[in-house]
Amino acid sequence: MIDDEGNLINESTIKVSAYETEYNEVISLMSKVCSSIVWNNNPANKDRKIKIDEDELCELAPRIWSLSAEYNNQSAEDK
Numbered sequence: 001m002i003d004d005e006g007n008l009i010n011e012s013t014i015k016v017s018a019y020e021t022e023y024n025e026v027i028s029l030m031s032k033v034c035s036s037i038v039w040n041n042n043p044a045n046k047d048r049k050i051k052i053d054e055d056e057l058c059e060l061a062p063r064i065w066s067l068s069a070e071y072n073n074q075s076a077e078d079k
Contacts, residue, residue: 019070026063029056
């Protein structure tokens with residue numbers, strides 16, 4: 001990774017908050033689900049559809065809500 005001044009940064013020394021970790025995990029899961037939906041909607045894949053786990057979708061909704069609530073709270077505190 002390179003910082004704003006063009007210096008190399010050792011990624012193992014970067015501290016990531018719990019919020020950022022959760023955010024990245026949620027984005028990764030959402031991306032996986034969206035990719036599966038796109039795959040399934042492609043007519044060429046009609047016989048090779050990917051099963052989308054309903055439990056994963058049900059798990060995502062409260063996680064997204066929690067992240068947005070935390071973000072809104074932080075934004076309100078910053079003002």
